Amino acid sequence: MYELKIEMMNLFLKQIWVWRCGGALILALFGVILSLIWLPANPIADAQSNGCPTIPPEILQQIPPELLQQYLEAVQAGCNAASSSAFTLSAAPNPGETDSIVIATAQLPNNGNPSSAQFTWFVQNQKRSDLSGIGKNVAGIVTPSTPGSLLVRVDAIGPANATSSAHISIPIILSSQTKAFQGLQNQIDDLIQQKNAVESQFDVVIQISPDAPKPSEIVILAVTGLQQDVSGADIIWFFNNKKIVGGTGAKTASAQVGPAGSTNTVRVLVTLPDGRTAEQSLSITPAGIDxxxxxxxxxPAWYRGKALPTPGSTIFIQARPSFSASISNALIYTWLLDGEIVQSASGQGKSLFAYGIPKTELLASSISVRVTNLSKTIDQTADFSIPVVSPDPQIYELRPLEGIRTAQPIQTVTRQAGKAIDLVIEPFFIPRAIFTTARYQWALNGKNLPFAATKPWVFGMTSEPDSSGDQDISVTLDNPSDSQFQLSKSMRITLQ
Structure with a gap:
């Protein structure tokens, strides 16, 4: 049967090629006849597919190019006329776009009036009562946010309880609006992750007293938090891998170091009430010289901890042998930097050594001193480890009657709209020479503010009474005479 239809169409095409100048009337008649010939043997199956049969490529190749468009239109018209008795379902636009709307339209057989028919709609195999009802042959469907296929089905009960059903699978492609929204959402998620990571970090520092314990001496250990107050934290101390003290607020501990040259390891584990943890450790090697x-x-003047050396600062080291002051002043001190003798700093009574910490060069791996007397009956050597850290700027709230609230720096703070708030930046551990000439550039929501002539380290803001939302504040420190120096810190105020 199929081969017979092909042969008949080939013959008819040859006639059309000869009569191509016969006009649109011949073409229209050809389309109707061809669509009738090409109707499938099973009209019901074709009606369920909601479309005309596929025309084989070998037929299309024999049509003159200048007549192809008219031919296809004539075939479609004939097919539509032949299938007008089918129950059809169409959608526009097709394909649809994400986060948009497609309009699905059901057409009763023989162009029947839908006003008295009951239509039941299904989207993704889920019944949609809000779209269903008498006369509801048109449904507006919101498309999903992800590309894929949208399956739509409609069941109709017409006059005399005649039932019909049709379905359509609508391709859904990614719209430019959805793509832009997803990109913005990804940026917001990244910023939230960065904010959470910053807020979740905190560091602790271990301090020992004395700084360089003698053999078998008892040392006092203390832990402090740079970003958080650890008074309410759970603190556990370990000495040489053995727990020695543990409990809430156990900020100090004591231990006895071993003989000269022995290695003594101190470790502290701090857990805040919110579950965040920090760990720090150090090694103590006792010597006969403190x-x-x-x-x-x-x-800051209110800070109870010790100023720590940073790149660009100077550390002053004083050797204190285990002798009386009169004997110590008569001893000969030989200072070594990475094993090389520093002649200018060595000599009798020169117990003080000043070391300028490089800004960019490699730090000296060791500083040591050899203490002797003229008769060599005293000969002691000790190594000193440089506790270098990075500058750590922190922002605190400044209140008129209270001063700086030093309990802990602030990352975020909530304030009532219309109220004033003052902030102060404390650049912990920057060299004094830079501190005295540093410039402070404050910015509000990414816009730089004019330099303040007085107290540039203080920032004051009074919001409008009807304002709300987040206000991002940042401050950058630099030095006109040192292009390599720059620090920055940021925080957020939420107005309510």
């Missing part, structure tokens, strides 16, 4: 050191790095 060291006392200080640095010219900046710390």
């Amino acid at each position: 060291f006392y050191w200080w640095t010219n790095a900046y710390v």
Whole structure:
């Protein structure tokens, strides 16, 4: 049967090629006749597919190019006329786009009036009562946010309880609006993750007293938090891998170091009430010479901890042998930097050594001192480890009657709209020389504010009474005479 239809169409095409100048009337008649010939043997199956049969390529190749468009239109018209008795379902636009609307339209057989028919709609195999009802042959369907296929089905009960059903699978492609929204959402998610990561971090520092314990001496250990107050934290101390103290607020502990040259390991584990943890450790090697050191790095006057050396600062190290002051002043001190003798700093009574920490170069791996007397009956050597850290700027709230709220720096704070708030930046551990000439550039929501002539380290803001939302504040420190120096810190105020 199929081969017979092909042969008949080939013959008819040859006639059309000869009569191509016969006009549109011949073409229209050809389309109707061809569609009738090409109707499938099973009209019901074709009606269920909601479309005309596929025309074989070998037929299309024999049609003159200038007549192809008219031919296809004539075939479609004939097919539509032949299948007008089918129950059809169409959609527009097709394909649809994400986060949009497609309109599905059901047509009763023989162009029947839908006003008295009962239509039941299904979307993705789920009944949609809101779209169903008498006369509801048109449904507006919101498309999903992800590309794929949208399956739509409609059941109709017409006059005399005649039932019909049709379905259509509508391809859904990604719209430009959805793509832009997803890109914005990804950026928001990334910012939230960065914010959570910053807020979840905190560091602790272990301090020992004395700084350089003698053999078998008892040392006092203390832990402090740079970003958080650890008074209410659960703190566990370990000495040489053995737990020695543990409990809430156990900020100090004591231990006895071993003989000269022995390695003594201290470790502390701090867990805040919200579950965040920080761990720090250090190694103590006792010697017969104590060291006392200080640095010219900046710390606020209210800070109870010790100023720590940073790149660009100077650390001053004083060797203190285990002798009386009169004997110690008569001893010969030989200072070594990475094993090389520093002649200018060595000599009788020169117990103080100043070391300028490089800004960009490699840090000296070791500083050591050899203490002797003229007769060599005293000969002791000790190594000093440089506790270098990075500058750590922190923002605190400044209140008129209370001053700086030093309990802990702020990352985020909520304030009532219309109220004033003052902030102060404390650049912990930057070199004093830089601190005195540093410039402070404050910014509000990404826009730089004018430099303040007085107290540039203080930022004050009074919001409008009807304002609300997040206000991002940042401050950048630099130095006109040192292009390599720059620090920054940011925080957020939520107005309610």
